[in-house]
Amino acid sequence: MATKASRSAARLMMAPAVVLLMAWMLVPLSMTVWFSFRKYLPLRGGDLGFAGFENYGRFVSSSSFWPAVSTTLIIVGSVLVITVVLGVLLALLLDQPFWGQGVVRILIIAPFFVMPTVSALVWKNMFMDPTNGLFAHLWRLFGADPVAWLSEASTGSVVLIIAWRWLPFATLILLTAIQSLDSEQLEAAEMDGAGPLQRFGHIILPHLGRAITIVILIQTIFLLSIFAEIFVTTGGAFGTRTLTYLIFQRVLESQNVGLGSAGGVYAIILANIVALFLMRIVGKNLDA
Amino acid sequence: MGQIELKQVTKSFGDVQVIPPLDLTIEDGEFTVFVGPSGCGKSTLLRLIAGLEDITTGHIAIDGTDATGLVPAKRGLAMVFQSYALYPHMSVRKNIAFPLRMAKMDKAEIDKRVAAAAEVLNLGDYIDRRPGQLSGGQRQRVAIGRAIVREPAAFLFDEPLSNLDAALRVGMRMEIMELHKKLDTTMIYVTHDQVEAMTMADKIVVLQAGNIEQVGSPLELYQHPRNKFVAGFIGSPRMNLIEGPEAAKHDATTIGIRPEHTRLSTTEGTWQGTVGVAEHLGSDTFLHIHGIPGCDPFTVRTGGEVALSHGDTAFLTPDPDKMHRFDAQGLRIA
Numbered sequence: 001m002a003t004k005a006s007r008s009a010a011r012l013m014m015a016p017a018v019v020l021l022m023a024w025m026l027v028p029l030s031m032t033v034w035f036s037f038r039k040y041l042p043l044r045g046g047d048l049g050f051a052g053f054e055n056y057g058r059f060v061s062s063s064s065f066w067p068a069v070s071t072t073l074i075i076v077g078s079v080l081v082i083t084v085v086l087g088v089l090l091a092l093l094l095d096q097p098f099w100g101q102g103v104v105r106i107l108i109i110a111p112f113f114v115m116p117t118v119s120a121l122v123w124k125n126m127f128m129d130p131t132n133g134l135f136a137h138l139w140r141l142f143g144a145d146p147v148a149w150l151s152e153a154s155t156g157s158v159v160l161i162i163a164w165r166w167l168p169f170a171t172l173i174l175l176t177a178i179q180s181l182d183s184e185q186l187e188a189a190e191m192d193g194a195g196p197l198q199r200f201g202h203i204i205l206p207h208l209g210r211a212i213t214i215v216i217l218i219q220t221i222f223l224l225s226i227f228a229e230i231f232v233t234t235g236g237a238f239g240t241r242t243l244t245y246l247i248f249q250r251v252l253e254s255q256n257v258g259l260g261s262a263g264g265v266y267a268i269i270l271a272n273i274v275a276l277f278l279m280r281i282v283g284k285n286l287d288a
Numbered sequence: 289m290g291q292i293e294l295k296q297v298t299k300s301f302g303d304v305q306v307i308p309p310l311d312l313t314i315e316d317g318e319f320t321v322f323v324g325p326s327g328c329g330k331s332t333l334l335r336l337i338a339g340l341e342d343i344t345t346g347h348i349a350i351d352g353t354d355a356t357g358l359v360p361a362k363r364g365l366a367m368v369f370q371s372y373a374l375y376p377h378m379s380v381r382k383n384i385a386f387p388l389r390m391a392k393m394d395k396a397e398i399d400k401r402v403a404a405a406a407e408v409l410n411l412g413d414y415i416d417r418r419p420g421q422l423s424g425g426q427r428q429r430v431a432i433g434r435a436i437v438r439e440p441a442a443f444l445f446d447e448p449l450s451n452l453d454a455a456l457r458v459g460m461r462m463e464i465m466e467l468h469k470k471l472d473t474t475m476i477y478v479t480h481d482q483v484e485a486m487t488m489a490d491k492i493v494v495l496q497a498g499n500i501e502q503v504g505s506p507l508e509l510y511q512h513p514r515n516k517f518v519a520g521f522i523g524s525p526r527m528n529l530i531e532g533p534e535a536a537k538h539d540a541t542t543i544g545i546r547p548e549h550t551r552l553s554t555t556e557g558t559w560q561g562t563v564g565v566a567e568h569l570g571s572d573t574f575l576h577i578h579g580i581p582g583c584d585p586f587t588v589r590t591g592g593e594v595a596l597s598h599g600d601t602a603f604l605t606p607d608p609d610k611m612h613r614f615d616a617q618g619l620r621i622a
Contacts, residue, residue, distance in 0.1 A: 192387035193361035
């Protein structure tokens with residue numbers, strides 16, 4: 001990219017990709033913004049003209065809005081905590097030399113390859129079903145009453161299902177980070193008198209800082225728009241209605257495209273607020 | 289205090305024995321250098337002393353007390369690694385204070401010792417920077433600083449200068465020797481560079497394939513190499529080893545003549561040869577002479593000004609008093 005000619009050639013070559021990507025992003029975004037200002041009821045008269053900020057007002061004043069926001073944050077937050085904590089521990093474990101390491105590593109990654117709908121169905125029907133699920137059998141074995149997981153501990157169950165799927169992802173990234181740690185640093189710390197816990201706290205954990213940041217950022221982006229797991233298991237009932245799910249209900253169940261689009265715009269704003277906080281808190285890890 | 293004693297120490301990785309039974313005593317305050325070609329087990333030996341590897345059989349004693357099963361931290365030794373192994377997320381100050389913090393020393397004492405180490409090693413200007421912002425030589429100093437604050441019984445250096453450029457290496461060499469004089473503590477230094485070994489050591493341990501070939505002061509090793517390996521390894525440029533009929537004339541299987549113990553002439557001498565490549569160092573010139581029976585090329589060291597050029601005929605005369613003779617097993621004939 002040294003000369004003027006090569007620079008303009010580069011721009012020309014990149015242009016189609018850039019235009020396509022911009023269109024890919026901008027068309028849905030502008031359509032969402034456009035519909036959010038319209039009164040659009042597909043089964044009750046179609047597009048009924050401009051609505052001003054009415055959709056925005058109604059979406060926020062609905063009694064389901066704030067619970068949906070808090071549910072979203074609770075689910076995202078708990079999944080992040082579970083996956084990062086267990087991910088670090090699992091990565092430490094998998095970093096140890098043991099027989100069959102290669103196979104175990106592949107098996108650990110496996111849950112991430114299961115489609116969200118499938119994994120949620122498996123959890124719902126095979127494990128959490130109050131009459132036929134494995135958990136129910138286990139509970140009965142010890143003489144306890146089976147728990148109806150998805151209605152009695154709904155948020156926890158959904159978190160469990162999602163965390164099960166994302167834990168391998170976190171483990172994989174953290175494992176590669178641990179493997180890149182210079183073993184002489186650990187030996188130096190050992191010579192300096194640091195015990196196993198101190199080596200973890202002073203050497204390994206700071207080394208993992210950047211990888212943990214990346215795990216948190218990527219997972220947050222995907223977890224904010226989690227949908228299949230909720231749709232398949234509780235259908236948004238029992239306090240598991242996230243913002244994404246609320247928008248889905250407004251558009252498809254209430255057949256109100258305008259209201260749903262306004263919700264979509266709120267979701268974008270929420271995602272940006274979360275991203276801003278994350279960048280503030282953990283983003284500095286990416287500099288050094 | 290820092291006397292280290294190895295008794296019948298062996299080390300095996302699986303079925304491969306890298307250190308055959310080995311005895312060695314390192315006296316308190318001595319600067320000992322382990323030297324040998326790469327893969328000779330010198331770093332493994334250092335790691336055994338440090339406790340970073342378990343010995344397979346035998347005993348290690350530090351200051352007379354058995355340390356064989358002791359964890360590294362309890363042995364009272366400090367190590368400087370080849371990669372320096374500084375903690376990248378900590379400032380220089382915190383790096384140096386780390387071993388003291390691990391020892392749960394009180395804050396005032398830590399500050400005092402860190403300040404003293406910084407003073408000795410001239411770290412003042414970059415004490416609050418991170419290792420990533422330092423040059424190789426500065427990192428080296430920090431690594432040494434982290435070792436000296438603990439006031440260890442002995443220092444272990446694992447090829448500490450191999451990542452530095454030539455000029456810096458000579459400078460750091462002097463600093464480490466200066467430090468040894470100042471602290472008067474036992475130091476064990478591992479290197480593959482025989483020049484480093486010769487210049488720094490009180491005592492050199494020459495290793496090959498895990499075996500100790502010879503232990504002695506630099507001059508002892510230079511003047512009386514115990515076998516052919518030590519003769520070829522110590523000294524730069526290498527000793528010329530001559531086999532065959534020329535050696536038989538001196539009742540030996542191999543004779544060794546150092547380049548600096550050979551007289552060069554254009555008219556007369558014991559052997560005749562053709563001049564090959566010349567290495568001009570300014571003060572000295574190393575000439576490679578071809579055609580000497582039993583040794584090709586023969587290296588000779590001569591003064592800076594040489595009248596000979598490539599292809600000329602030259603005559604060589606070895607100094608008979610400084611000739612080394614070795615038998616069929618490669619051992620020195622006294």
